Amino acid sequence: MNNWEGDMDFPDLLKGEILAKDLSRERNKSRRVKIQGWDDLIKVFDHFKKLDKIKKERWIFRGEKLSAIKEKESYDYEKNLVTKIEEVFDNFEIKDGRKRIKIENDLIRKFKRQIHQYMDISESEIKNIGNCLSFMRHYGAPTRFLDWTYSFFNAVYFAINRFKKGSNYVVWAINDTWLTEKASKILCKKFEEKGNEDLRNKFKKYYCEDKENFDFKNEELFAKTFLRDNPIEFIHAYNPLKLHKRLVSQRALFLCPGDITKPFKDILTGMFEEDENNTNFFMIEITEDKDNEENKVDMKEILYKLYELDVIGSNIFPDLQGFAESLATYVAFPEILSPQYEEFKELYKSCF
Numbered sequence: 001m002n003n004w005e006g007d008m009d010f011p012d013l014l015k016g017e018i019l020a021k022d023l024s025r026e027r028n029k030s031r032r033v034k035i036q037g038w039d040d041l042i043k044v045f046d047h048f049k050k051l052d053k054i055k056k057e058r059w060i061f062r063g064e065k066l067s068a069i070k071e072k073e074s075y076d077y078e079k080n081l082v083t084k085i086e087e088v089f090d091n092f093e094i095k096d097g098r099k100r101i102k103i104e105n106d107l108i109r110k111f112k113r114q115i116h117q118y119m120d121i122s123e124s125e126i127k128n129i130g131n132c133l134s135f136m137r138h139y140g141a142p143t144r145f146l147d148w149t150y151s152f153f154n155a156v157y158f159a160i161n162r163f164k165k166g167s168n169y170v171v172w173a174i175n176d177t178w179l180t181e182k183a184s185k186i187l188c189k190k191f192e193e194k195g196n197e198d199l200r201n202k203f204k205k206y207y208c209e210d211k212e213n214f215d216f217k218n219e220e221l222f223a224k225t226f227l228r229d230n231p232i233e234f235i236h237a238y239n240p241l242k243l244h245k246r247l248v249s250q251r252a253l254f255l256c257p258g259d260i261t262k263p264f265k266d267i268l269t270g271m272f273e274e275d276e277n278n279t280n281f282f283m284i285e286i287t288e289d290k291d292n293e294e295n296k297v298d299m300k301e302i303l304y305k306l307y308e309l310d311v312i313g314s315n316i317f318p319d320l321q322g323f324a325e326s327l328a329t330y331v332a333f334p335e336i337l338s339p340q341y342e343e344f345k346e347l348y349k350s351c352f
Contacts, residue, residue: 249316314326
């Protein structure tokens with residue numbers, strides 16, 4: 001358990017405020033941290049790096065546009081931390097849990113049967129349910145997977161790369177080491193129940209053999225743990241066996257909920273109820289304060305600093321679509337498109 005005491009004190013920036021009314025059920029215990037600029041982002045990055053090096057904690061991050069609506073100091077995060085399949089269910093008002101489970105199974109079956117019409121892929125590559133869900137997520141299908149990354153700066157890019165004036169952004173940070181331990185306790189307790197002896201033995205075998213890297217790569221274990229008629233409320237990280245280019249370039253992984261009949265954030269915040277020190281779940285806001293010019297974050301500076309680190313769309317999305325979409329960022333820095341822009345401009349003036 002993390003401490004505020006000792007040689008790993010959190011910097012003042014990260015002590016933030018504990019959200020009493022946050023993601024759901026008014027029970028979330030994340031800390032909200034407000035970023036004022038690039039220097040603050042560096043401080044946050046340095047601290048998470050120290051936690052990884054000294055405490056051997058594995059932190060993961062997710063960047064997205066902040067959908068919060070501030071009213072009387074309360075926040076509503078209805079559209080944040082939502083899986084694609086949850087979004088689709090909500091859009092079409094599919095509320096019955098059994099119906100949701102059946103629809104997901106039918107979507108997986110249809111994808112497996114028809115993917116060969118669009119790409120050359122072996123049956124073995126999609127036989128594994130985890131791999132199949134990864135391919136589905138990659139091409140935009142609704143799945144229970146939610147994208148995260150091991151790279152803090154990649155998450156910052158995902159948050160602000162489609163910058164729109166006046167919008168706010170957030171980077172979520174989770175101690176995946178803590179989350180994994182919590183998930184294992186939930187599963188061990190569940191598997192102690194009568195009728196789960198075989199699954200319990202498989203879980204303990206794979207978990208004990210490779211505790212640090214355990215992520216349900218065993219096909220039978222994944223299917224029987226996640227795709228259940230009586231789902232378990234937990235969330236666990238997942239890395240597929242088959243890594244496509246984007247997963248590699250983005251240093252990506254997925255968080256996978258055990259229950260799609262409930263909102264992802266309800267399950268997540270429930271798991272953090274026992275995080276007494278509130279140091280394993282952070283909400284890092286990158287916002288523009290319209291009413292206070294001094295607190296206004298320079299988004300262009302952040303984008304440029306990311307560019308200097310080679311954290312740009314064409315590297316994170318290594319295909320034609322990614323390259324084409326990344327060109328929008330260059331509009332903010334036209335001099336990058338033509339490095340000799342200023343020199344040519346002065347030369348042009350001198351000719352007249």
